[in-house]
Amino acid sequence: MIDSAMTETDIQLMFCGSAGDGTIAVGDIFKRAMAEAGFKVLAFDIYPPEIRGFGKCISRVRVTSRQAYSLKHQSDILVSLNDSYAIPHVSEVRDFGGVLYDQAPISAMAEGEHISGHLQPGQLPYGVSMREVSDQTTGGSKAKNIVALGFLAGLYDMQREPFHQIIRDKFKHKDPIISESNLLAFDTAYDEGVSTFRLDFIELGTPERQDIGSKVQMMTGNAAVVRGCLDAGLETFFGYPITPATSIMEDLATDLPMRGGRLLQTEDEISAIAATIGAGYAGARAATATSGPGLALMVEMLGLGVMAEVPSVIFCSQRGGPSTGMPTKTEQSDLHLAVFGGAGDAQRIVLAPTNVEGAYKCAGKAFEMAERYQTPVIVLLDLYLSNRYETVILPRQNPFEADSSKKRSHQERGVPYHRFSFTDDNVSPRTVPGEEGGIHTVTGLEHNELGRPNDQPDMHLKMSEKRHNKLLGALDHPGITIQKRFGDEGKVDVGILGWGSTFGEILEAMLVAQDEGISCSAMKVVMLSPLPLQPVQEFFSDCREILIPELNYEGQFANLVGSAISKPFTRLNRVPGVPMRVADILDEIRRLAAQVKSAA
Amino acid sequence: MTEHYVIIGNGVAGNEAACHLRQRDPESRITIITAGRLLFYSRYELPRLFHEDCDWRDFLVNPVEYYVENRINVRRNSFVTHVDAQRKSINLAHKESISYSQLLVASGGATNLPAELSDFAPLLNRFNLYTAACQVRDILPKKGKVVMLGGDVLGLDLARNLINEGYQVILVATEQTFWPHRVDPDERKLLLGALTDMGVEVIENAKIETIQEGAPGMSARHILFDDGCEIFADVVMPFFGLLPAADFMMGSGVDFERGLLVGTNLRTTDPSIWAAGDVCQIWSPEENQYRFYYGWQNVKKMGEIAARNMTGDDIHWETATDHKMYIDENRQIVSPYWEHD
Ligand SMILES: Cc1cc2nc3c(=O)[nH]c(=O)nc-3n(C[C@H](O)[C@H](O)[C@H](O)COP(=O)(O)OP(=O)(O)OC[C@H]3O[C@@H](n4cnc5c(N)ncnc54)[C@H](O)[C@@H]3O)c2cc1C
Numbered sequence: 001m002i003d004s005a006m007t008e009t010d011i012q013l014m015f016c017g018s019a020g021d022g023t024i025a026v027g028d029i030f031k032r033a034m035a036e037a038g039f040k041v042l043a044f045d046i047y048p049p050e051i052r053g054f055g056k057c058i059s060r061v062r063v064t065s066r067q068a069y070s071l072k073h074q075s076d077i078l079v080s081l082n083d084s085y086a087i088p089h090v091s092e093v094r095d096f097g098g099v100l101y102d103q104a105p106i107s108a109m110a111e112g113e114h115i116s117g118h119l120q121p122g123q124l125p126y127g128v129s130m131r132e133v134s135d136q137t138t139g140g141s142k143a144k145n146i147v148a149l150g151f152l153a154g155l156y157d158m159q160r161e162p163f164h165q166i167i168r169d170k171f172k173h174k175d176p177i178i179s180e181s182n183l184l185a186f187d188t189a190y191d192e193g194v195s196t197f198r199l200d201f202i203e204l205g206t207p208e209r210q211d212i213g214s215k216v217q218m219m220t221g222n223a224a225v226v227r228g229c230l231d232a233g234l235e236t237f238f239g240y241p242i243t244p245a246t247s248i249m250e251d252l253a254t255d256l257p258m259r260g261g262r263l264l265q266t267e268d269e270i271s272a273i274a275a276t277i278g279a280g281y282a283g284a285r286a287a288t289a290t291s292g293p294g295l296a297l298m299v300e301m302l303g304l305g306v307m308a309e310v311p312s313v314i315f316c317s318q319r320g321g322p323s324t325g326m327p328t329k330t331e332q333s334d335l336h337l338a339v340f341g342g343a344g345d346a347q348r349i350v351l352a353p354t355n356v357e358g359a360y361k362c363a364g365k366a367f368e369m370a371e372r373y374q375t376p377v378i379v380l381l382d383l384y385l386s387n388r389y390e391t392v393i394l395p396r397q398n399p400f401e402a403d404s405s406k407k408r409s410h411q412e413r414g415v416p417y418h419r420f421s422f423t424d425d426n427v428s429p430r431t432v433p434g435e436e437g438g439i440h441t442v443t444g445l446e447h448n449e450l451g452r453p454n455d456q457p458d459m460h461l462k463m464s465e466k467r468h469n470k471l472l473g474a475l476d477h478p479g480i481t482i483q484k485r486f487g488d489e490g491k492v493d494v495g496i497l498g499w500g501s502t503f504g505e506i507l508e509a510m511l512v513a514q515d516e517g518i519s520c521s522a523m524k525v526v527m528l529s530p531l532p533l534q535p536v537q538e539f540f541s542d543c544r545e546i547l548i549p550e551l552n553y554e555g556q557f558a559n560l561v562g563s564a565i566s567k568p569f570t571r572l573n574r575v576p577g578v579p580m581r582v583a584d585i586l587d588e589i590r591r592l593a594a595q596v597k598s599a600a
Numbered sequence: 601m602t603e604h605y606v607i608i609g610n611g612v613a614g615n616e617a618a619c620h621l622r623q624r625d626p627e628s629r630i631t632i633i634t635a636g637r638l639l640f641y642s643r644y645e646l647p648r649l650f651h652e653d654c655d656w657r658d659f660l661v662n663p664v665e666y667y668v669e670n671r672i673n674v675r676r677n678s679f680v681t682h683v684d685a686q687r688k689s690i691n692l693a694h695k696e697s698i699s700y701s702q703l704l705v706a707s708g709g710a711t712n713l714p715a716e717l718s719d720f721a722p723l724l725n726r727f728n729l730y731t732a733a734c735q736v737r738d739i740l741p742k743k744g745k746v747v748m749l750g751g752d753v754l755g756l757d758l759a760r761n762l763i764n765e766g767y768q769v770i771l772v773a774t775e776q777t778f779w780p781h782r783v784d785p786d787e788r789k790l791l792l793g794a795l796t797d798m799g800v801e802v803i804e805n806a807k808i809e810t811i812q813e814g815a816p817g818m819s820a821r822h823i824l825f826d827d828g829c830e831i832f833a834d835v836v837m838p839f840f841g842l843l844p845a846a847d848f849m850m851g852s853g854v855d856f857e858r859g860l861l862v863g864t865n866l867r868t869t870d871p872s873i874w875a876a877g878d879v880c881q882i883w884s885p886e887e888n889q890y891r892f893y894y895g896w897q898n899v900k901k902m903g904e905i906a907a908r909n910m911t912g913d914d915i916h917w918e919t920a921t922d923h924k925m926y927i928d929e930n931r932q933i934v935s936p937y938w939e940h941d
Pocket residue numbers: 608609610611612613614633634635636643644646678679680681706707708709727728729754757845848876877878879894895896897899937938939940
C-alpha cells in the first residue's frame with residue numbers, strides 16, 4: 001500500500017467507544033479495507049450484552065502480511081471514540097505506539113476526563129478534530145468514527161479507494177446524501193492525517209502474495225461455519241437463538257432457503273435437537289447450533305442419536321458458565337459436557353477447530369463424519385472464535401463429499417436388512433425411510449441387530465463396543481486435521497498441548513519462545529472425542545515438560561488427557577472471559593524451560 | 601494535602617524544575633504540560649539529522665522510564681489557553697481544566713517573525729522543533745541552498761553544521777543577527793568576516809521585497825530584494841530570536857511586560873505562580889530593570905532556583921554580565937550562552 005519494498009507488516013489497532021459511537025462499525029470498515037488491500041486480518045470485537053445505548057465497545061484488528069494466530073496483547077494504536085471507556089485501555093498500547101482522540105470535545109471537562117492526561121510517557125498522542133470535522137461535513141457528530149478512520153488512513157498513507165468503496169457499500173441502503181457526507185468527512189480527515197507529522201515508527205508495509213487456486217476472504221468463525229454447512233450441502237437447520245451462536249442461524253436463515261434448504265426456529269433447544277435428529281433419520285443433512293446452556297438441554301436427545309445411530313451435527317459456541325453465566329464472554333468450559341454429557345456410555349465425535357479456517361473445515365467435515373459413522377458430531381467453538389474475524393483462504397473446489405453414508409451393497413439388497421448389523425468397521429449399512437427393503441425398527445432402548453429391544457448383557461456389551469469402536473475410524477477420516485504438531489521437531493524441552501481458539505495464543509507464545517532460544521513445540525488437538533491418543537502420547541514422550549493452557553477453571557482438556565496418560569504435566573487455567581494472554585503462556589514456557597535446564 | 605506542582609513547558613527549565621521538585625517533595629504530584637507531542641528532547645542536537653540516521657528517540661534527554669520512576673506526568677499535545685490565578689486552575693485547548701497548588705510557567709519563547717515578513721510565513725521553514733527540523737532535512741536536496749534571514753545564534757549554529765555537511769548557506773543579515781548578543785558595529789564587522797571565512801555568503805543592507813514559491817522544476821523558493829537582486833534557494837529560514845510564549849497569561853492578573861516579570865527568587869506577582877526560562881524577565885537590582893537570560897545553562901539554573909523556592913528555599917538569581925561573542929583560534933564564532941551539557 002505505501003511501500004514498494006516488501007516490509008513485514010504487523011500492526012494492531014484498537015477502536016474503543018460506547019455503544020452508539022459506531023465503534024464496531026468503524027472497526028469493520030477498517031478490517032474490510034485492509035483485507036481488500038491484501039493483508040491478513042485477525043479481529044475480535046467486544047460489546048456489551050445490551051443491544052444499544054450504553055456500554056463499552058472495543059474492536060481490535062490485527063493486520064499482518066503473514067498469517068497471525070492470535071491478537072497481540074498490546075496494540076500499536078488506540079482510537080478513542082469515548083475517552084471514559086478508552087482510558088482504562090491506554091495501558092494496552094505499546095511504547096512508541098499512538099493514541100488517537102478527539103482534541104476538541106464539545107463540553108468542558110474536569111481534570112482527568114480527557115484521555116491525553118492518561119498517556120504513558122512512551123506513547124504518542126494524535127489529537128484529531130473528530131467532532132468538528134464531523135459537524136462541518138455531515139452536520140452532526142455521528143460521523144466522528146469516520147473522521148477518526150479518515151485521519152488514520154491519511155496518517156499511514158493508506159489508499160483511499162478501498163475505504164471509499166466500503167463506506168459507499170455500508171450506506172447504500174440509506175439516502176445518498178449520507179454516503180456522500182460520510183465520504184467528505186473521511187476525505188477531510190484523511191487530508192488532516194496526511195499533513196500530520198508521524199512520530200511513531202509504524203509502517204504498513206506490503207501484503208504477501210495470495211495463493212493461486214484459492215480465494216481469500218474475511219469472515220468470522222460463525223460465518224465460516226455457515227459457509228462450511230452450505231458447502232457441505234446442509235438441507236435442514238433447526239435452532240433456538242443463544243449468544244454467541246445466534247448469528248449462525250441468522251445467516252442461514254437468509255442463505256439456506258436460497259439453496260433450497262429449510263430452516264426452522266423451534267420453541268426451545270430440546271425441539272431443535274429432536275428435529276435435527278429426526279431430519280437426520282430421514283436422510284437429510286441436518287444441524288443445530290447452540291451454546292453451553294442449550295447443549296445442556298440437548299444432551300438427553302443426543303443420547304438417542306448415539307443409541308439409534310442417527311447422523312446429526314451440533315455446533316456449540318461456548319461462553320462463560322455455568323448457567324446463564326457470562327453470555328458475552330468467552331470460555332472453554334463446555335468440553336466435559338460436549339465429550340461426556342448425557343446418560344449412559346454415549347460416546348460421540350467432538351471436533352474443536354482452532355481458527356476460522358478450521359471452523360469452515362470442521363463444519364463441512366462434521367456432516368461427512370456424522371453420516372459416515374452414524375453419530376451426532378459436536379463442533380465446539382467459543383465466543384472468541386465465533387466472533388473473531390480472520391482472512392481465510394478457502395479452496396475454490398468444494399472440499400466436502402456430498403454423500404458419505406455407508407449404503408447396502410448390491411448383494412446386501414437381496415437379503416433381509418439388519419439396521420445394526422455387526423461389521424468389520426463396526427459401521428452398519430444405513431437406509432433412509434422409504435428405501436425399498438430397508439424397513440427396520442429404531443428405538444432408544446438397547447437393541448439387537450434388527451433394532452428390536454434387547455437388554456441381554458452380551459448384546460449390550462457387543463452394541464456398546466460397536467458404538468465406541470466405529471468412532472475410531474474417524475481418527476483417520478480424510479481431509480481433516482485431527483491433531484498437528486508445530487515448532488521444533490524431535491525431543492524438546494517444553495511442549496504445549498492445546499485445543500480450540502486458545503491454540504492461536506499458544507502458537508504465538510511458542511514462536512516467541514523459539515526466538516528466545518527455547519526448544520519447544522506445540523500440538524493442537526482438533527478431535528477431542530475420540531481422542532487421538534497415540535500421537536498425543538508420542539508428543540508427551542518427546543517433551544520433557546508439558547503445558548496445557550485452557551480457558552476454564554477445572555482444566556477440562558487436561559483432565560481428558562490426564563485420564564489417558566500418566567505422565568505429569570502443568571496446567572494453565574484462566575477464566576477472565578477474554579482470550580488468554582500470550583504473555584501468560586510465554587511466562588510458563590520460560591519457567592518450564594528453566595526448570596528443564598536446572599534439572600539437567 | 602499533597603502539593604500538585606504544574607509546570608507549563610517541557611523544555612530545559614521545566615524539566616530541571618520537575619527533577620528538583622521530585623527530589624525535594626517526594627510525595628507530591630508533578631504535571632508537566634506541553635503543546636508538543638514529544639518528551640523532553642535536546643533541540644541542540646537537531647543538526648545531527650543532517651548527517652546521521654537518527655530520530656527523536658536519539659534526542660531524548662531522559663529515558664521513558666525516568667518519567668515513570670519519578671512519577672512525572674508529561675501531558676503532551678495539551679495547549680494552555682488560560683491561567684486563572686484566583687481559582688488556581690489552568691484551561692487547556694481541549695476544554696479540560698487542571699488545578700494546581702503551585703504553578704511554574706516555563707513556556708519558553710516562540711520564533712520571532714518581523715511583521716513585514718508575516719505574509720510569507722507559509723513559505724518559511726523553522727528549526728525550533730524536531731518536526732520542523734525533519735521537514736527541512738526532507739526537502740533540502742544534497743548540497744542544496746539555504747537562505748537564513750536574520751541570523752540569531754540558533755541560526756548561526758545551524759549554518760555551521762550545514763556548511764560542514766556541504767550545503768550552501770546565504771545569510772541575509774539584519775539587526776537581529778547574533779541575537780541575543782548585542783554587538784557594536786566593529787564587533788559586527790569582525791563577526792560577519794568570520795562567518796564569510798566559514799563559508800557563509802553574507803548579504804548586508806538588503807530589504808526583502810517578496811518571497812515566492814519557485815517555478816516548477818526550479819528551486820523551491822525565490823527571494824526578490826528591493827534593489828532588484830534576487831536569490832533562488834531550496835529553503836528560506838527565519839532566525840530573528842525569540843518572543844516569550846505566554847499569551848495564555850493575559851488576564852491572569854500576573855504582571856507581564858515582554859515576558860513574565862519575576863523577582864530574583866523567580867516568583868511572579870502571584871504568590872503561587874513562578875516563572876523560569878526564556879519566558880521570564882528577571883529583576884536585576886544592580887541594573888534596576890527586568891532582564892532576559894537565554895541559553896541552556898541559564899535556563900537550567902532558573903529551573904532549579906524556581907523548584908527550590910517553590911519547596912521552601914529562598915535562593916536568588918544573580919545578575920550576570922553579558923557574555924560576549926568571540927572568535928576562537930579556529931576562526932569559529934563562539935557564544936558563551938550557547939554551551940550546554
Ligand atoms: C533549535 C534550538 C537550538 C538551541 N540550541 C542551543 C544551544 O546549543 N545552546 C544553548 O545554550 N541554547 C540553545 N537554544 C536556546 C535554549 O534552548 C533556550 O534558551 C531554552 O530552550 C529555553 O528553555 P525553556 O525551558 O525556557 O523553554 P523551551 O525549551 O522553549 O520550552 C518551552 C516549552 O513550553 C511549551 N509551551 C509553550 N507555550 C505553551 C502553551 N501555550 N501551552 C502548553 N505548552 C506550551 C512548549 O511546548 C515547550 O515544551 C536553542 C534553542 C532552539 C530552539
